[in-house]
Amino acid sequence: MTSDLSYFDLVIAGVGGQGAVKVSDIIGKAAVSDEMSVRAAETHGMAQRGGSVVNYVRLGCELGSLIPCGSAHGMLALEPVEAMRYIHDVSKDGIVVMNISPIYPVTVTSGQCTYPDPKEIAARIEKDYRVVAFDAVALARQAGNIKTLNVVMLGAISSYLPIAEETLVECIKNLVPPKTIDTNLKAFRLGRETTRQ
Amino acid sequence: MSGREYMLGNVAIARGIVEGAVDVVSGYPGTPSSEIVDTLASMNERDFYIEWSVNEKVAMEVAAGASMAGARSVVTMKHVGLNVAADPLMTLAYMGVKGGMVIIVADDPSCHSSQNEQDTRRYSVFSQIPCLEPSTPQQAKDMIPYAFELSEKYEIPVIFRSTTRISHGKSDIKLAPVRQKTGEIKFEKNPDRWVMVPKNARVRHPHLLSIQQDIRGEFEFSGWNELSIEAENNIGVIACGTAAVYAKEALDRLGITASFLKIGTYPIPEDSVRQLLAKTEQVIVIEELEPVIEDQCKVIARDVGFETEIFGKADGILPRTGEFNVDICMEGIARAFGIDSCECKPATQAMELPVRPPAMCPGCSHRGTFHVMKKVFGEDAVFPSDIGCYTLGIQHGTVDTTLCMGASISVASGIYDAGEKKPICCTIGDSTFFHTGINSLMNAIYNKSDITVLILDNRTTAMTGHQPNPGMGKTATYEPTVEVAFDKLCSAMGAEFVEVVDPYDMDATEDVLQRAKAYEGVSVVIAKRACVISAAREGIRYTPFMVDTNLCKGCRKCLKFGCPAIEFDEVSKKASINSMCSGCGLCVEICNFDAIMEVKK
Numbered sequence: 001m002t003s004d005l006s007y008f009d010l011v012i013a014g015v016g017g018q019g020a021v022k023v024s025d026i027i028g029k030a031a032v033s034d035e036m037s038v039r040a041a042e043t044h045g046m047a048q049r050g051g052s053v054v055n056y057v058r059l060g061c062e063l064g065s066l067i068p069c070g071s072a073h074g075m076l077a078l079e080p081v082e083a084m085r086y087i088h089d090v091s092k093d094g095i096v097v098m099n100i101s102p103i104y105p106v107t108v109t110s111g112q113c114t115y116p117d118p119k120e121i122a123a124r125i126e127k128d129y130r131v132v133a134f135d136a137v138a139l140a141r142q143a144g145n146i147k148t149l150n151v152v153m154l155g156a157i158s159s160y161l162p163i164a165e166e167t168l169v170e171c172i173k174n175l176v177p178p179k180t181i182d183t184n185l186k187a188f189r190l191g192r193e194t195t196r197q
Numbered sequence: 198m199s200g201r202e203y204m205l206g207n208v209a210i211a212r213g214i215v216e217g218a219v220d221v222v223s224g225y226p227g228t229p230s231s232e233i234v235d236t237l238a239s240m241n242e243r244d245f246y247i248e249w250s251v252n253e254k255v256a257m258e259v260a261a262g263a264s265m266a267g268a269r270s271v272v273t274m275k276h277v278g279l280n281v282a283a284d285p286l287m288t289l290a291y292m293g294v295k296g297g298m299v300i301i302v303a304d305d306p307s308c309h310s311s312q313n314e315q316d317t318r319r320y321s322v323f324s325q326i327p328c329l330e331p332s333t334p335q336q337a338k339d340m341i342p343y344a345f346e347l348s349e350k351y352e353i354p355v356i357f358r359s360t361t362r363i364s365h366g367k368s369d370i371k372l373a374p375v376r377q378k379t380g381e382i383k384f385e386k387n388p389d390r391w392v393m394v395p396k397n398a399r400v401r402h403p404h405l406l407s408i409q410q411d412i413r414g415e416f417e418f419s420g421w422n423e424l425s426i427e428a429e430n431n432i433g434v435i436a437c438g439t440a441a442v443y444a445k446e447a448l449d450r451l452g453i454t455a456s457f458l459k460i461g462t463y464p465i466p467e468d469s470v471r472q473l474l475a476k477t478e479q480v481i482v483i484e485e486l487e488p489v490i491e492d493q494c495k496v497i498a499r500d501v502g503f504e505t506e507i508f509g510k511a512d513g514i515l516p517r518t519g520e521f522n523v524d525i526c527m528e529g530i531a532r533a534f535g536i537d538s539c540e541c542k543p544a545t546q547a548m549e550l551p552v553r554p555p556a557m558c559p560g561c562s563h564r565g566t567f568h569v570m571k572k573v574f575g576e577d578a579v580f581p582s583d584i585g586c587y588t589l590g591i592q593h594g595t596v597d598t599t600l601c602m603g604a605s606i607s608v609a610s611g612i613y614d615a616g617e618k619k620p621i622c623c624t625i626g627d628s629t630f631f632h633t634g635i636n637s638l639m640n641a642i643y644n645k646s647d648i649t650v651l652i653l654d655n656r657t658t659a660m661t662g663h664q665p666n667p668g669m670g671k672t673a674t675y676e677p678t679v680e681v682a683f684d685k686l687c688s689a690m691g692a693e694f695v696e697v698v699d700p701y702d703m704d705a706t707e708d709v710l711q712r713a714k715a716y717e718g719v720s721v722v723i724a725k726r727a728c729v730i731s732a733a734r735e736g737i738r739y740t741p742f743m744v745d746t747n748l749c750k751g752c753r754k755c756l757k758f759g760c761p762a763i764e765f766d767e768v769s770k771k772a773s774i775n776s777m778c779s780g781c782g783l784c785v786e787i788c789n790f791d792a793i794m795e796v797k798k
Contacts, residue, residue, distance in 0.1 A: 005446055032203040032369045040367035050761050051555035064442040065366040068523035081550050105553035109764050110756050113551035124547060
């Protein structure tokens with residue numbers, strides 16, 4: 001059940017280094033420009049070193065930054081296993097936008113754990129949620145730099161956010177390194193095309 | 198700067214410090230507190246002094262000295278840092294201050310990045326220093342100027358308790374104007390106040406007790422405490438910090454109304470507690486970590502003879518460990534008041550997922566140092582370690598103990614003193630060595646330990662976000678300063694075996710560690726190589742490496758090295774190097790088949 005104490009509760013799941021904080025910054029700043037109150041929670045410290053990262057952004061919310069279990073309106077997953085790890089935060093009618101290209105943790109590369117099939121993860125999530133799953137690394141590469149993966153994903157979720165597209169684009173321009181603005185805007189457009197109805 | 202901005206809680210706190218017209222800021226980095234000083238130190242212009250001190254005790258004393266001279270001062274640290282600073286804290290309570298002094302301590306319920314989850318409010322009760330606790334980043338900012346005024350009014354420092362979700366939460370923040378500086382900076386001699394010999398301390402102790410009632414009286418009418426009585430319902434909630442906003446959301450989601458007291462000050466507003474207890478039959482106290490408010494509410498209820506039932510941690514309705522959230526509050530409230538809570542709980546994971554622990558970065562020099570250390574000393578040797586990025590070496594079997602900052606060397610001595618016969622090699626980072634490792638090394642040398650001390654000098658305080666330290670020749674604001682030389686410092690303390698090595702040169706490192714191991718007494722080896730993140734930021738680039746699949750035998754030896762840039766293809770049964778490779782080349786040494794080489798341009 002989603003909450004009426006917030007317009008839109010978003011979970012951002014990923015791996016340290018993928019730019020999850022940057023995405024939540026762009027969304028948060030854009031929401032403030034659009035006159036909304038925002039609450040967000042971020043993972044710092046240990047998780048930056050390639051660990052599992054989950055951030056919350058609550059748009060139009062004046063309470064705490066943590067989203068109650070099973071009530072997020074949407075999820076932005078930068079990595080498939082991390083989508084599965086935090087899926088219980090999302091409401092059953094929620095939208096899940098996920099990248100299906102994996103990043104293997106050291107526990108997998110060193111043979112201690114196995115990595116499930118990303119298609120199988122997407123299929124499991126599709127049983128209970130509305131899912132848009134695609135290879136965001138390929139789109140980021142197409143945009144010109146695989147580091148824009150986070151902005152590709154932002155473009156994809158943007159169709160569902162209660163924020164004007166122009167406001168998001170303006171915030172991307174302000175928050176990414178000046179030399180990378182064009183690449184990032186292309187990444188945003190490519191991502192948005194995956195979900196534009 | 199005015200209007201509304203989207204800010205990190207710690208940035209909002211930094212803004213509150215500026216708005217409150219601070220004169221001196223000190224601190225020691227520690228998650229989740231570090232960004233406060235980082236933010237203030239990176240300002241282009243400032244009209245106050247700022248430093249990273251070498252540890253929290255020093256930082257507290259710098260801020261105390263500034264305050265004695267009439268300056269407004271702030272000291273920042275994480276919760277465990279307050280243990281290091283507890284000595285000046287306890288006597289500063291007696292001595293008091295002149296310029297407003299705010300002690301900002303960030304607690305970490307759930308140990309997101311900490312070795313324990315102690316509750317700073319206990320120090321407030323213990324030291325009788327008042328404490329302020331915000332519920333939101335906005336309140337955090339707004340409380341700081343008030344904290345200065347409170348401190349000056351009662352001439353006592355004020356503790357400001359943040360938690361991870363305040364410090365690392367983000368929110369839209371309404372800014373306020375920066376206040377004008379008013380205080381005159383002048384140290385006035387007054388031995389009765391500033392010299393805590395027994396004669397003076399005996400006078401200051403009753404003084405400290407006497408102002409408690411005045412401070413409590415002020416807090417009864419403070420806007421930081423909010424009481425609302427719900428006449429229709431005889432249940433009540435008392436909550437503080439971020440738990441107060443979770444509790445409000447929980448009540449809303451449960452669809453119930455209750456009288457509510459939000460507490461933001463310690464000592465707590467006892468009259469408000471009494472008013473709430475008088476109107477209710479059942480009350481739940483919701484606070485993260487220790488039952489500080491709960492215990493006091495029970496005392497108040499007994500003193501006035503109220504029969505209100507008080508629920509909380511003592512009865513197990515709420516947990517005493519970990520951070521809270523809306524779900525925990527809903528469950529607690531529902532259990533206390535006998536309401537059905539049909540909300541979801543996290544279902545057990547339908548799929549087995551690989552764990553993803555944080556790891557040392559690709560190209561981290563510590564990986565090379567640890568590899569050689571294990572090779573030279575043997576897997577069976579004892580490896581006491583310390584607090585920093587290198588604690589991640591726990592996954593490689595190179596971290597056998599981690600107690601607190603600076604403890605690696607003293608723990609190594611203790612293990613040796615106990616009669617352990619295996620070789621002992623302890624590791625400690627550069628910033629941690631300056632923090633409290635120096636004392637331990639002096640002790641080990643003085644008391645004739647036979648251990649090897651490996652100082653992992655990556656030229657920065659990496660784990661908390663790359664803050665400068667005395668080994669870098671840079672201050673908090675990146676002005677050039679003296680660069681403390683580890684080797685000379687260790688020699689001056691009496692160490693006779695002191696060598697500096699480059700951990701990217703594994704052969705040379707191995708040779709030095711062999712000699713250090715053989716040396717009888719304390720041998721010190723300084724493994725010096727800049728953190729791979731700071732090196733990259735300074736534009737240092739190396740050619741990445743690749744695996745020649747014709748030469749790779751699929752032995753997986755390189756994978757055991759634990760570098761995130763090395764992967765294994767289960768289909769071809771060959772290793773490969775991904776785009777994360779930073780070009781350190783350490784894995785070339787690991788491969789027995791010369792299959793790893795630089796990518797040809």
